[in-house]
Amino acid sequence: MKEIIRVEGKGKAAVFFDTYNSRCRVDDYSGNFKVLAERLIEECESRKVNKLIWKVKASDCLKAFETGMHAEGADPFYFRGETCWFFAMFFSEERRKTTRWKEEDRILRDACTLFTGESDSGLDARVRAALPEDAVTLSSFYKKMFTLYPVPIADPDYILHSMEEGTVYMIVEEKGETVSAASAETDFVNRNAEISDCATLPGYRNQGLLKQLITALEKELAGMEIYSAYSLSRAGSFGMNRSLYQSGYMYGGRLLNNCYIGDGLENMNLWYKDLSK
Numbered sequence: 001m002k003e004i005i006r007v008e009g010k011g012k013a014a015v016f017f018d019t020y021n022s023r024c025r026v027d028d029y030s031g032n033f034k035v036l037a038e039r040l041i042e043e044c045e046s047r048k049v050n051k052l053i054w055k056v057k058a059s060d061c062l063k064a065f066e067t068g069m070h071a072e073g074a075d076p077f078y079f080r081g082e083t084c085w086f087f088a089m090f091f092s093e094e095r096r097k098t099t100r101w102k103e104e105d106r107i108l109r110d111a112c113t114l115f116t117g118e119s120d121s122g123l124d125a126r127v128r129a130a131l132p133e134d135a136v137t138l139s140s141f142y143k144k145m146f147t148l149y150p151v152p153i154a155d156p157d158y159i160l161h162s163m164e165e166g167t168v169y170m171i172v173e174e175k176g177e178t179v180s181a182a183s184a185e186t187d188f189v190n191r192n193a194e195i196s197d198c199a200t201l202p203g204y205r206n207q208g209l210l211k212q213l214i215t216a217l218e219k220e221l222a223g224m225e226i227y228s229a230y231s232l233s234r235a236g237s238f239g240m241n242r243s244l245y246q247s248g249y250m251y252g253g254r255l256l257n258n259c260y261i262g263d264g265l266e267n268m269n270l271w272y273k274d275l276s277k
Contacts, residue, residue: 005043010035017047021150021259026054028189033060037067041089050095051088051257058083073253073270077228079190086255086270095257098267104235108251108269111241123174123207127216130169130181135159138169141178145199150259153197168220169197170213180209184217186226193221195231198240210243218275227276232258235267244271
């Protein structure tokens with residue numbers, strides 16, 4: 001649930017309490033950082049969330065460390081071309097544990113170095129922007145692709161609402177069937193967008209479709225005066241990390257046990273790109 005947390009005379013923060021993923025995310029804030037942090041830590045403890053994620057301005061990094069939070073990654077363009085640090089605090093020892101970190105390091109290295117032999121397929125396919133009338137088809141596509149997902153992407157009403165809020169969806173169709181899709185959730189205040197909801201049917205993978213979708217989304221974003229993009233990809237997914245790397249995105253860190261997706265609670269790699277170049 002999105003809400004504004006205020007500390008009278010000291011500051012306010014735009015936060016999202018996400019019960020499904022047992023986390024609180026601070027997307028924007030102003031005022032006294034330390035006072036806001038004290039209040040938000042109390043809120044997280046009282047609401048029994050397991051993780052606090054805070055998008056911190058560079059000027060507040062030392063204050064964030066003083067609260068006990070630690071940095072998980074950074075996007076140097078997030079705040080209208082200024083750096084955003086992704087800080088975290090955990091309220092559960094179990095939420096801090098992972099057994100996959102070293103394997104995910106290897107996957108990241110491979111994604112940035114290995115030649116996969118990916119080539120154009122010659123499919124009779126087209127890339128286009130999804131329309132509101134595509135919401136049911138899109139939700140059915142995502143329902144086939146994900147058993148677990150951090151947002152209700154298999155609900156057509158959720159897709160329609162996200163479109164109304166400014167999210168752009170792109171799809172690849174072959175013979176009338178949606179075979180690949182991705183989205184860009186826009187932030188017009190900070191002039192950035194999150195590339196998300198990327199999926200391709202198994203029979204159509206390794207054919208460069210996600211890269212085509214990312215390129216199409218970036219062109220759409222340029223027309224909307226969005227100047228940077230970032231993405232959170234499953235750290236265990238070679239294909240998604242590979243697609244972002246080949247699309248010119250830079251690795252910015254890894255968010256530990258960030259959300260429920262794929263096989264369960266997973267670590268997510270942060271990637272970013274300056275779209276103004």
